[in-house]
Amino acid sequence: MRPLKNVTCWECKKVFQGGAALKSHAKAKRHKWKRPKSITVAAFTETVAIPTATGATIVSSGSAGTVAAQNKPASSLSLRPLYCPVCSVRHETWDGLSIHYSIVHATSPWKPCSVCQIFVVDKQEHYRQSPRHPKCTACFDGFEDTTELQKHLAGRGSCDVCNEHIVPPVTMDEHYRLSLKHPKCGICSKLKDRDELEMVPSVCVHFCCSSLKPL
Structure with missing residues (x-):
């Protein structure tokens, strides 16, 4: 069986194994997965x-x-x-x-x-x-330029799965533990991103060699 080709989402630049995973991601995130023929x-x-x-x-x-x-x-x-x-x-x-x-x-x-x-x-x-202005992939707000986008992202975490920002004192690990949208490893109890699960559906990224609990 030939390995799946790595493909990249045009809008958020995430990499996926195979077109099916990319299209599923694009549908869930409302992203444009391939470059438009023209942008005006x-x-x-x-x-x-x-x-x-x-x-x-x-x-x-x-x-x-x-x-x-x-x-x-x-x-x-x-x-x-x-x-x-x-x-x-x-x-x-x-x-x-x-x-x-x-x-x-x-x-x-x-x-x-x-x-x-x-x-x-x-x-x-x-x-x-406007497609000429950068967007936040978590809250979908647009900004004048990349400098303003970086100011928006500074000092906070961003979860593209839940489409929200994680503001201190809440940590990303706490968010993963509390959110029902993130799958959980049955052995190490750590959580992972849904997009990563689509790429590697049965392997725990924390190397505990266990299967993941279904969502």
């Missing part, structure tokens, strides 16, 4: 009318809308001017536009996203929906 922020948006004088486009995604300063790649921002979506003042760069907006229109409900170079009403919702 506008894929989940719907265009709404805006006065043409601004040179901008307003789009909405559920209850959280976005305003694109220009419909063009970021690499061409220096080649064409940008217009403020509120007062239509022209700027040559995104940095200039965002500084102007933060000073002149500080009370506006729209907030600039420097990564996507658009304006959004709800930044947290935008971070969760």
Whole structure:
């Protein structure tokens, strides 16, 4: 019997033995297990009318809308001017536009996203929906960049099986012992991750050579 090929989840980068284990993981975690053919922020948006004088486009995604300063790649921002979506003042760069907006229109409900170079009403919702922003695999919150994600994860444990953070003084071992979602070794009483169980269903990772109790 040929050994199963190692495959990697595109979204969380975990490695599994065989496609069946990967697909089961992706279904349980709601992860995209293979790389999408194309990734665009506008894929989940719907265009709404805006006065043409601004040179901008307003789009909405559920209850959280976005305003694109220009419909063009970021690499061409220096080649064409940008217009403020509120007062239509022209700027040559995104940095200039965002500084102007933060000073002149500080009370506006729209907030600039420097990564996507658009304006959004709800930044947290935008971070969760946009594929250009990193996500926490435990609580599914999105963040502006990897630095902000690391700040979110600092000082706490994360359980991708239970989709929750483990905050001190509770330890990961205590969480494994109390949670019914983690299988338990009948000999050493230690617990393991469900994903590891899918990869090695009958071997205890603590090397006690015993079978695992069923969930």
